Amino acid sequence: MLNLYRSAVGKKVLMALTGLMLFGFVLGHMVGNLKIYQGPEKLNAYAEWLREVGSPAVPHGGVLWIARIGLLAAVGIHILSAWQLTRMSRKARPHDYAKLESVQLTYASRTMRWGGVIVALFVVYHLMHLTWGSLHSDFIPGDAYHNVVAGFQVLPISLFYIVAQVALALHLNHGLWSLFQSLGWNHPSINPWRRRLAGAFAAIVFIGNVSFPIAVLTGLVA
Numbered sequence: 497m498l499n500l501y502r503s504a505v506g507k508k509v510l511m512a513l514t515g516l517m518l519f520g521f522v523l524g525h526m527v528g529n530l531k532i533y534q535g536p537e538k539l540n541a542y543a544e545w546l547r548e549v550g551s552p553a554v555p556h557g558g559v560l561w562i563a564r565i566g567l568l569a570a571v572g573i574h575i576l577s578a579w580q581l582t583r584m585s586r587k588a589r590p591h592d593y594a595k596l597e598s599v600q601l602t603y604a605s606r607t608m609r610w611g612g613v614i615v616a617l618f619v620v621y622h623l624m625h626l627t628w629g630s631l632h633s634d635f636i637p638g639d640a641y642h643n644v645v646a647g648f649q650v651l652p653i654s655l656f657y658i659v660a661q662v663a664l665a666l667h668l669n670h671g672l673w674s675l676f677q678s679l680g681w682n683h684p685s686i687n688p689w690r691r692r693l694a695g696a697f698a699a700i701v702f703i704g705n706v707s708f709p710i711a712v713l714t715g716l717v718a
């Protein structure tokens with residue numbers, strides 16, 4: 497097990513499994529946020545339900561905290577493995593190829609690294625904006641609906657969210673595609689489906705997420 501963990505294959509499997517967890521969160525978060533279209537009561541009731549779920553068996557917010565710790569661990573392992581894999585590949589090839597053998601592969605992995613950094617920075621900003629409110633000029637604790645609407649009415653903030661979703665979509669598309677590879681689901685007969693599935697899931701998350709700032713900017717959600 498230790499040898500597997502130390503190997504590049506082991507780290508790729510870890511990246512794939514934690515990536516799958518994070519993808520599940522991103523998809524679930526987008527679907528949950530669709531409640532914005534049902535009005536403030538429904539969205540805020542959903543936010544409150546996330547805190548109540550599991551009670552009285554577990555204390556208020558208990559399940560949410562367990563999910564948060566799991567998510568944080570997944571993010572940590574995902575980033576650590578990415579960093580270690582980058583170092584391993586640099587060590588294996590200290591000098592760049594004089595001529596790139598596979599431009600496409602290098603381009604994809606480079607985009608994954610930088611895309612991952614951009615997504616991580618977006619998440620930190622997003623937490624300070626809509627969870628803690630420290631980067632929100634009109635934040636009301638416990639009123640997620642108001643915070644989203646007031647937040648997205650600021651054009652540069654909406655534009656920033658939309659740009660970040662482009663980075664996330666590219667990361668999800670390539671991440672989902674390579675995830676199957678790392679878990680061994682790689683065969684010429686299923687590869688076209690892999691490509692389509694990854695593209696479709698990335699597109700669903702992208703369309704759902706960019707719809708929120710656009711709906712606020714156009715006045716559909718107010």
Ligand code: HEM
Nearest residue numbers: 522525529543564619622626627640644657705706708709
């Ligand atoms: C435009 C799309 C998005 C909207 C409208 C949105 C909205 C929100 C809101 C309102 C909260 C606070 C919930 C609460 O405190 O009850 C939140 C929390 C959060 N969001 Fe988003 N979000 C979006 C996209 C994303 C994306 C793409 C990610 C990750 C890549 C993400 C990750 C998180 C995380 C980690 C939390 C903290 C959850 C917690 O610990 O309670 N969000 N989001």
